[in-house]
Amino acid sequence: MSRRRRGEELEQAILRAAAEELRESGYAGMTMDGVAARAGTNKNAIYRRWPHRAALGIAAYRHLSDDAMPNPDTGTLRGDALEMLRLANETWSSPHGAVLRGLLAAAAEDPELLTLMRERSGADTMDRAWIGMLERAAARGEAPAAAVRHRVATVPMMLLRAEYAMRGVPSVPDEVLVEIVDEVFLPLVRGRG
Amino acid sequence: MSRRRRGEELEQAILRAAAEELRESGYAGMTMDGVAARAGTNKNAIYRRWPHRAALGIAAYRHLSDDAMPNPDTGTLRGDALEMLRLANETWSSPHGAVLRGLLAAAAEDPELLTLMRERSGADTMDRAWIGMLERAAARGEAPAAAVRHRVATVPMMLLRAEYAMRGVPSVPDEVLVEIVDEVFLPLVRGRG
DNA sequence: TGCATAAGGTACGCGTCGTACCCTATAAGG
DNA sequence: CCTTATAGGGTACGACGCGTACCTTATGCA
Numbered sequence: 001m002s003r004r005r006r007g008e009e010l011e012q013a014i015l016r017a018a019a020e021e022l023r024e025s026g027y028a029g030m031t032m033d034g035v036a037a038r039a040g041t042n043k044n045a046i047y048r049r050w051p052h053r054a055a056l057g058i059a060a061y062r063h064l065s066d067d068a069m070p071n072p073d074t075g076t077l078r079g080d081a082l083e084m085l086r087l088a089n090e091t092w093s094s095p096h097g098a099v100l101r102g103l104l105a106a107a108a109e110d111p112e113l114l115t116l117m118r119e120r121s122g123a124d125t126m127d128r129a130w131i132g133m134l135e136r137a138a139a140r141g142e143a144p145a146a147a148v149r150h151r152v153a154t155v156p157m158m159l160l161r162a163e164y165a166m167r168g169v170p171s172v173p174d175e176v177l178v179e180i181v182d183e184v185f186l187p188l189v190r191g192r193g
Numbered sequence: 194m195s196r197r198r199r200g201e202e203l204e205q206a207i208l209r210a211a212a213e214e215l216r217e218s219g220y221a222g223m224t225m226d227g228v229a230a231r232a233g234t235n236k237n238a239i240y241r242r243w244p245h246r247a248a249l250g251i252a253a254y255r256h257l258s259d260d261a262m263p264n265p266d267t268g269t270l271r272g273d274a275l276e277m278l279r280l281a282n283e284t285w286s287s288p289h290g291a292v293l294r295g296l297l298a299a300a301a302e303d304p305e306l307l308t309l310m311r312e313r314s315g316a317d318t319m320d321r322a323w324i325g326m327l328e329r330a331a332a333r334g335e336a337p338a339a340a341v342r343h344r345v346a347t348v349p350m351m352l353l354r355a356e357y358a359m360r361g362v363p364s365v366p367d368e369v370l371v372e373i374v375d376e377v378f379l380p381l382v383r384g385r386g
Numbered sequence: 387t388g389c390a391t392a393a394g395g396t397a398c399g400c401g402t403c404g405t406a407c408c409c410t411a412t413a414a415g416g
Numbered sequence: 417c418c419t420t421a422t423a424g425g426g427t428a429c430g431a432c433g434c435g436t437a438c439c440t441t442a443t444g445c446a
Contacts, residue, residue, distance in 0.1 A: 043436090045394080155352065196412090225402075238423085
């Protein structure tokens, strides 16, 4: 008969099982019994490690993907911005993004979870990438130095996020991304000259 | 013994009860049994009218407040925009807004409900108010005519929405509203000249 | 080899949704 | 005025999922 797993090994098995459940059924469909069964263990082992379902969900999401932050350098501000938006749009409209949205929804009424989420969502890294993009544009003379501001740099991602909140699951059309760049981001950067 | 209510009268009683539960406990705390008990009826009467909890939640939210859309006219674009943002911020950070966020969260993975929400959330009315504001500014010569665009007009509200999504329950500080107007909205409008 | 620790197995309490069934008041129509 | 279809009232129940309790059993370590 098979060995009995413990410690790190068991923990990884649980996380893997939870991640699979997340991918297949989303956060709403991830049940503790399901994870336990899939991991070949029982709920005791889970609750000894995470206090509740949401905590496991967040940990498993983190386990699901180590998001490599892109840092496009197309040579123009417009190209860089579009590239960033398109990559984000792809990520968020994938099953992977659906899981993220489910978690965010679950955390909406639980501030504690929301902070947990934000810490691990890589939002800061994302913001830095946009600021870097603006700095390079400014160095090229493509943007006024006064435009290199956090509030300005984050506008496109904020708009994309809000667009997702309004629409349902499907991805945001590419025209919208182009509009965000051409009708908002670039005029805004220029308007600060 | 008291009359037995029917039709419209009973429906209103249920909606009133559901709205009270929403106000007191948020959407997550609104239970069907609770609403039935508070309305002095039973779940049959509810399920004969709404197919599930979420539908009742949305209907009750609508019943909770007939949102009079503000239409400030302070004489300057900056004043109008700030006023709109401040009103929206007040609304969303009130218990009333907490209910709305709870509903949105619940609807996040259910496209059908999301459209229901959007239809009744008055988002279109809100957009029109912002466009009207821009038009008046253009008429006063305070903004270029090219800035009167839907995508431009909706930017501040989108940013506020995204700000809410990032932070938890508490209201967005007034400085952020000022930043949205002074660092984004006004430069953007000017940048389109 | 003995023991503390942690995993396995299982059952349970609780809350909540949604459904079923049967009884009864009410309104509408002959 | 009486009958009958309709809809509300009462209640119980099945299903499901979370989180807990309790006991048994394997495993690593002293």
